[in-house]
Amino acid sequence: MNRSEEVLGELATMLRGVIGEAWAEDVPITLETSFGSDLELESIEFVALAEKMTARYGSQVDFAGWLAEKELGDIIGLRVGQVVEFIVSCLSPSTTA
Numbered sequence: 153m154n155r156s157e158e159v160l161g162e163l164a165t166m167l168r169g170v171i172g173e174a175w176a177e178d179v180p181i182t183l184e185t186s187f188g189s190d191l192e193l194e195s196i197e198f199v200a201l202a203e204k205m206t207a208r209y210g211s212q213v214d215f216a217g218w219l220a221e222k223e224l225g226d227i228i229g230l231r232v233g234q235v236v237e238f239i240v241s242c243l244s245p246s247t248t249a
Contacts, residue, residue, distance in 0.1 A: 156183075159239045163232060166204040170197045183233030198227075205239070213242045 153161075164181035171191065179190065187193045193201070202216040218238055219227060 155240050155243070156236055159236050159243075160232070162208060163236060163239070166201060166208070167191060167193075167232075170200045170204065181232055183231065183236060185232040187230045187232070188228045209239065209243065213239050215239075 160181070160183065167181060168176045171193070176191070179185075181191075185191060187198075198219065199216075202219070205213050205215045215235070215238070222230075
């Protein structure tokens with residue numbers, strides 16, 4: 153399993169926990185899954201997801217800060233794959249020193 157697949161699995165578990173609805177257990181969460189139309193995540197759930205990410209990855213992954221830089225339209229259209237890429241990039245050793 154590569155790092156992106158591992159992060160996708162962790163993120164899917166976090167998302168299901170945040171959503172907390174029975175239907176979420178049956179929804180396949182892939183790189184193409186949309187936070188808005190597929191998962192119907194609300195702003196408070198983004199906050200809860202950020203807390204779960206901090207608990208899992210520490211301050212190395214600043215999801216709230218990353219989201220704050222985005223326009224509303226970008227957040228509405230956000231896909232799981234974009235967040236997986238962000239997490240992987242945060243966890244990867246820096247190639248510039």
